[in-house]
Amino acid sequence: MTELVSQFRSYIQESGTAIFSDDRIQQLLDSNSTYLYQAPLQVIPQRYNGSLIYKEYASEHSWLEGTATTTNKLYNTNGTVVTNYTSDFINGKFTFASDTRGTAYYMDARSFNFFKAVSEGWKEKAAYYATQFDFSVEGRSFSKSQIVKSCNEMAKQYSSMSSVVMHSIERGDMC
Known part of the structure; x- marks a missing residue:
């Protein structure tokens, strides 16, 4: 906040x-503000050395609260919370440390x-x-x-x- x-x-x-x-x-x-539950993230594939890698994700929502760990979380389809990413909460962008192979991710957060x-x-x-x-x-x-x-x-x-x-x-x- x-x-x-x-x-x-x-x-x-x-x-x-x-x-x-x-x-x-x-x-x-x-x-x-609006609370978002199970909001899907859109994967953004990138070309690297002739292949596609999947590290970038985007939300359709921006101006997210960045420090509320009790309300903000990213998780996969199994509900497992993930933490190996960096975030741009103002623009609703997330970058994973390694290739996710297009895994679907969801977000719980508060958008303003x-x-x-x-x-x-x-x-x-x-x-x-x-x-x-x-x-x-x-x-x-x-x-x-x-x-x-x-x-x-x-x-x-x-x-x-x-x-x-x-x-x-x-x-x-x-x-």
Whole structure:
């Protein structure tokens, strides 16, 4: 989660804790997360010396939590947890140390709708600055409303980059 918090701070242009504590950032991320169970990984074959090798795998999900060993795991079709890989949790990529021969792997993890969380962060930042006001002193003017406008524009920008969320609903009264 530390990497996600750091990335979040970068995207909302805040290096300190003036507006967002780490706990608040985690709350925003948690409210925009999805738990994935038995999510299949796509094998990406590569040519090496005239043959195919299978070391690279990709998830259709990105912005994965990288440090939660209790929720994140990769396993094969027998359910055996594997650990001989390196990961790029931001992009949902996994690289095994040796050729897996195309073995099917699955993942349990938590994925974040990161850009939606960032959009909500920008909205909170706009609300923070909206409590301040424009003023002029000795011929100089200070315009906080420009900051609010900019924050709202950034919120709109990141909202347009967020993932679409779909849910399946089953009626219990239908056969």
